[in-house]
Amino acid sequence: MYYINFNWIFHQIPPGGIAINKAELLLDPAVSGGPFTAQCTLQVASDCASFADQVTLQGHNESTSYTFYPNETIYIIEDFFIKHNVSYSNNTFYVNPGVEIVVEAGKTLVLENSRIYSCTDMWKGIRVEDGGTLVGGTLKAADSEICDAEYAVFQENNSTVILENSKLYRNYVGLFIPQALSGLNSVSTYVRNCQFATFGTIRPNYAGQLTLPGLKSLSGVLSHDAILNLGSQYQPNRFYDMSNGVISRNTSISITNCIFEDIVPDPVYQNLTQSMVSNTSYNGSAIYAIGRFGSLLKQRGFGKNGQTAFDNCKYGIFTDRMNVDSRDNNMTNMLTGYRTNFGSNLTMDITGNHIESRSTAIDLRFNDNADHLWVSDNEIYFGEFVSGAFRGVSAIQSLERQGSNRDSRIHNNNIFYNSGANNAANGIGLTSTSDYFVTENDLFMTDNLVNINGIIVSGSNKTEISCNVVDGSNNLNASVHQSAITNVLGSDPIISCNVVDKTMNGIRMVGDAGLNVTIQGNEFNNHNRGLFYNQGITNSQDWKGNLWPVTPVNLNWGAFSDNPIIASFSPYSYDNSNPPSGLSFEPTTSSLNPVGFEPPNWFQPGIDYTNETFYCLVNNHHYCDQFPPCPDCPIDIVIHERIARDSIENTPYTAETLWRLKRELYRNLLSDSTLLANSLFENFYNEMEVSVAAQLEQLTGEQYEMMQLDQSVINNLNQNRNSLDVQMALLAEQMELYRHALESAVDPSVYLLAIQGIRQNMESILNYNRNVFSIADSSLVLTTDNIRFVNESIYSSETIEVNEQVVNEIFLSVIGQEQFQLGDDAINQLEGIAAQCPLAGGNAVFKARAILSLLNDELVYDDINICLQAGIILRQIPKKPTARLYPNPANNSVTLVYELPEVSTAEFLLFNSVGMLQLKQQMKIDITQMSFSTKQLAPGVYHYQVNTSSDFQLNGKLVIIH
Secondary structure, eight states, X not given: OEEEEEEOOOSSOOTTTEEEEEEXXXXXXXXXXXXXXXXXXXXXXXXXXXXXXXEEESSOOXXXXXXXXXXXXXXXXXXXXXXXXEEEESOEEEEOTTOEEEEOTTOEEEEESOEEEESSSOBOEEEEOOOTTSOOOEEXXXXXXXXXXXXXXXXXTTOEEEEESOEEESOSEEEEEOOOSSSOOOOEEEEESXXXXXXXXXXXXXXXXXXXXXXXXXXEEEEESOEEEEOOSSSOOEEEEESOSEEEESOEEEEESOEEEEEOOOGGGTTTTBOTTTSXXXXXXXXXXXXXXXXXXXXXXXXXXXXXXXXXXXXXXXXXXXXXEEESOEEEEESEEEEEEOOTTOEEEEESOEEEESSOSEEEESOTTOSEEEEESOEEEEOOOOOSSOOOEEEEEEEOOSOOOSSEEEESOEEEEOTXXXXXXXXXXXXXXXXXXXXXXXXXXXXXXXXXXXXXXXSOBSOEEESOEEEOOSOTTSOTTOEEEEEESOBOXXXXXXXXXXXXXXXXXXXXXXXXXXXXXXXXXXXXXXXEEEEEEXXXXXXXXXXXXXXXXXXXXXXXXXXXXXXTTSOXXXXXXSOOTTEESSOOOSSSOSSSEESTTSEEEOOOTTOOOOOSEETTEEGGGOOOOOTTOOOOHHHHHHHHTTOOOXXXXXXXXXXXXXXXXXXXXXXXXXXXXXXXXXXXHHHHTTSHHHHHHHHHHHHHHTTOOOHHHHHHHHHHHHHHHHHHHHHHHHHHHHHHHHHTTOOTHHHHHHHHHHHHHHHHHHHHHHHHHHHHHHHHHHHHHHHHHHHHHOOOOSHHHHHHHHHHHHHHHTGGXXXXXXXXXXXXXXXHHHTSOHHHHOTHHHHHHHHHTTTOTTXXXXXXXXXXXXXXXXXXXXXXXXXXXXXXXXXXXXXXXXXOOSOSOEEEEEEOTTSOEEEEEEOOTTSSEEEEEOTTSXXXXXXXEEEETTSOEEEEEEEEOO
């Protein structure tokens, strides 16, 4: 029997480091001509040295000391240095644990159709060296695989990396650009048609490895302080089966036609991926970007109805302090499509996307003072069935701190509540925002029992909610609070030309909404209550042209107020002589109710002599064609006078409501000094000047604008953003030319010079931005310190005042100075305020909830039960009775203006100077004024008296002159 030894060469080691190294061929001479049998021996490789019969780089650690031939398998035992330009084709490399391939400055390594794997544990990867003042190293990998490394490609400053048609699998990070020592990394990076994935099992750590990989790759790309372009229109990169796709820090990055699939967070990276500004982990993001100095994320998909760009990701795009321009995406099976945080003085466009999300589709946090925020033309399907306790979510939500916004719009989105999704609560939700436009959105509910609101605005100022269509599910036995549009507290909303149908309530106004409210041109259809004032107060709504069907099918109340007393302070005047066809300016009903509104004196018919009735469509011009802010809205002097006289009764929470209304009036007097010509307002203003409410209002104005930059600076930042966009496109073109030069052996230096010139242009733009924001940060710290000092010096005792002062302090000392860590004391204080009934605790309740959302997204506030448990419905302040005669002195007639508590009877008595009764008249309690003639009375001084069955008695004097 004879033995012949020979080698079998395998070009890839199976996972775990097991390889076939040798085989024995057994020949039996007794068998003529065979057949012969082969016996194989498996050997376990502990490191690359175990493969002694292969080409092994041991003692040959430089590219100049060994020549590789195509199709060879090479085992790298120690660090390998590329010291001259080399190209390796059709080679397979196995690398010892902890070993690194180094492309030295000025040298080029080209990998064509080659593969690099670890022998057993992780290796370090390919490091492309910084050239200092010279040209750095260059790596070009085409149709190749780089796997099992800590950083598959480690790109240092001044270096060039070209990756095309390649696979980067099982790496801790695929492409890594480290933090720059100063300024930006001047890297040239070209990544096209590559795949980044875990795709198997991550190798164990090499000895001394500082990073701690989990079961999945941390990310495909991790970039610091750079300008980066990933993908192109026809060469998409694919990121899948990872904890994150792309992580970008202080990097302006363009991502075009890339695919992100199965981006699911590995809990090992939870602490490593904490957002530095929002106390939230971005782990599970297809794209995460954080910036500060005007960095830009520009991202494009394959079209709203095109190839899926994002599938099965926790977050699609998550940003902190970034300019964002993302559009044309098809997102499926997402938890959240977008989350953007802290966009002060930045621009954000999220437009033209199809998003299917199990939770909130577009989540906007603390983007106050944004220069431009536009969420538009998106198609959203949201919600899922959740068993057990859960939190209702919104398709689009924004939480802020009532800072100003220059151009923040949620416009022309189609929002669908998924069938069977019990967490799909609200279509659009705004909390503690200012100056938003919510316009021309279409919302389609599937179950009124769980779809609570179409649009809900809580504790927000100057919101325009116009030209939206909200379609409910026609279940009118849902919660009493279910509504197409809900406004809770805040101030001065404009609610115009909306069409609402098949919801429990059409438009629901909760609490006082300010003194410059506009509710006009809205069309109500099938509801239990079309317009619902839920303990609501607004200024009067005269000739506003709201519409109800002439012959409603399923409309219990066209308009309903659950507090008849305060309804009298918010009267509606209408002239029903010329409504649009089939519609009525007077609330209608399909029930047996005698009229379509309650209380019966709430809507007051009249004749519109001056043609002030509002129509959405006038002379072929529709209100919805443009959305300007309400120009010079008329001031409701009547309700202003009532507030100034301290004669508002607002059962059952009078103290807090009157406090807010007084503050609203004070704000109006600050902005319009002409009102001070009225002595009543002048006296009120002087009294308010020393009040806590006035001091807090002045602080609010300072906080409202403290993050705003000068308009000329804003214009420069916008110009810089546009310039960055252009320079990115030029950089992509030059990188393409540089790649072709390497392939065709043409001198690439001319393209490198062009690339360096473009990078320098972009760096100068970003340096300007950096200086602007650095100065703004320093100024912000000084400003917030000054405002904090004033805030601390205010003495407050009422809960509503203390709440605002506490929230001010926390915001100014933490978020206002960009220190995003809340201490336990601050958290406890915020939790105490957030748990209050907003109708008692005021708008600060919503601010506290918004801040706490940065720490915990799962907090739920059931305001219905919170307010009931707080005993709000039992609280009231007795009304101070008032009665005054105008004019006084009087000539031929006089008007009695009065405010009385609810009693059964009241009468007015007038006596002459000797006590003889001259006039006696019964008073109606459900109105607030009455007029009578004095022609029959002789000139002189008279005394009047108002008697009620509740033992209230009022007295005064009347002077008659003829």
